[in-house]
Amino acid sequence: MPKERIQVSSAKAKGRACQNWTCEQISKLTGYIWGKDEMIAAREMGQSGVDVRLVADAKEAFPWSVECKWQESLSLPSAVKQAKENQKPGTDWLLVTRRKREGYLVTLDAEVFFDLLRLIPGGKKGR
Secondary structure (H helix, E strand, O other): OOOOOOOHHHHHHHHHHHHHHHHHHHHHHHOOOEOOOOOEEEOOOOOOOOOEEEOHHHHHHOOEEEEEEEOOOOOHHHHHHHHHHOOOOOOEEEEEEEOOOOOOEEEOOHHHHHHHHHOOOOOOOOO
16 A cells, blocks of 8 residues: 655645754754744745745854755755755755654764864864
8 A cells, every 4th residue: 555645734834843943943052032033033935045044143153054854755865965055155054854753863064063073172173
């Protein structure tokens, strides 16, 4: 028996939930309020560009171009390609993914990851 396809409205709701969770985490990290017409906001479904809109000081505090995906069968290369295509100048790309009954995962460029680790006190500096 073929697997039932998820309704478009359900798929959009899951995607929106992933965006909202990500906005909330960025808000907790930066101290800026998130929501419609705030410095941190989830992009409307169907619009092109990054999934989390950051403006002014929020963009400076969190310099990432965020792509969100909540899919059961994710093509990681395709999702990374989309994140890179939507990357804003002066930011690094960041992919937030989730599957049903599993936690959120973050994917980013390996060199960026190791550069971040070097910023932790006690870590080795330089490349």
